[in-house]
Amino acid sequence: MSLSTRDRTHFLILKLHSLTGIFPIGAFLVLHLLVNSLRTVGVWQYQLSIDLINNLPFLIWVEILFIYIPLLIHSLVGFLIIFSSKINLKRYPYPRNWGYTLQRITGAVVFFFLIYHLGTTVGPKLINGKEHFEAAPFLIDIMNREFQTVTGCLLYLVGIVSATYHFCMGLWSFCVSWGIIVGPMAQRNAGIVFALFGLALTALGVATVTEFSLDPIPVEATVGGGAS
Ligand code: HEM
Structure with missing residues (x-):
């Protein structure tokens, strides 16, 4: 039986949504949490990592191509999936069904958290023209202030837990739907991993928030005058 063009397009869009969740968005999430956790090792290690990122050539284009466009595609299709599905936990109260429902809810939470996160970090950085070595002190100052408030800490904790749950539940469903883990035993073990x-x-993520909150350290630009 051959699929109609409409069904094939639908299938390809779902596969694109699935793939973008792992690469590049999922890979970026892991890298982002790792880089930020350098703050728990020391403030200058953290500052150097921000310097490194902000001195990459064509940074904004790399971000648009590999983060913002895939994220927009994933979010758009994600909301279509959410709005076209029914919550049926009462009828089918199985753990797997709870897992899928929570994954959809956390997807929406992550979307709104990311608007806040980008709007209070990358947005002001671009508006104020803080590039190269000027970016680190500017961003560290924003983070120090963010985590001095209970609301800031709570917002980030909810955002981080939602993103990690959404991603790791997604890793599992990705492996099942792409036929990478087959059979009940393999699926159970993969679930634990x-x-x-x-x-x-x-x-x-929690350690990074705690470090910023308990020990806010201001920094000067590594190289003066925002030199490139
Ligand atoms: C940190 C950012 C995000 C990452 C790392 C991520 C990752 C993933 C992964 C790996 C999957 C599984 C794909 C599969 O099952 O094949 C997935 C599914 C999904 N994502 Fe995301 N995602 C993110 C943000 C979002 C956002 C902002 C939305 C917006 C609503 C969203 C909505 C969804 C939905 C609805 C599903 C499908 C769930 C289902 O099939 O029941 N995601 N995501």
Whole structure:
């Protein structure tokens, strides 16, 4: 039986949504949490990592191509999936169904958190023209202030836990739907491995928030005058 063009397009859009969740968005999430957790090692290690990122050539284009466009595609299709599906937890109260429902809810939470996150970090950085070595002190100052308030800490904790749950549950469903893990035993074991991975990522994020909150350290630009 051959599929109609409409069904084939629908299938390809769902596959694109699935792939973008792992690469590049999921890979970026892991890298982002890792880089930020350098703040728990020391403030200058963290500052150097921000210097490195902000001195990459064509940074804004790389971000648009590999983060913002895939994220926009994933979010758009994600909301279409959410709005076209029914919550049926009462009828089918199985753990797997709870897992899928929570994944949809956390997807929406992550979307609104990211608007806040980008609007208070990348947005002001671009508006104020803080490039190269001027970016690190500007951003560290924003983060120091963010985590001095209970609301700031809570917002980030909810955002981080939602993103790590959404991603790690997604890793599992990706492996099942692409036929990478087959059979009930393999799926159960993979569930445990991805849950542990999710806990480790969450611990990195929580440790970073705690460090910023308990020990806000201001920094000067590594190279004066915002030299490039
Ligand atoms: C940190 C950012 C994000 C990452 C790393 C991420 C990752 C993933 C992954 C890996 C999957 C699984 C794909 C599969 O099952 O094949 C997924 C599914 C999904 N994502 Fe995201 N995602 C992110 C943000 C978002 C946002 C902002 C939305 C907006 C609503 C969203 C909505 C969804 C939905 C609805 C699903 C499908 C769930 C289902 O099939 O029940 N995601 N995501």
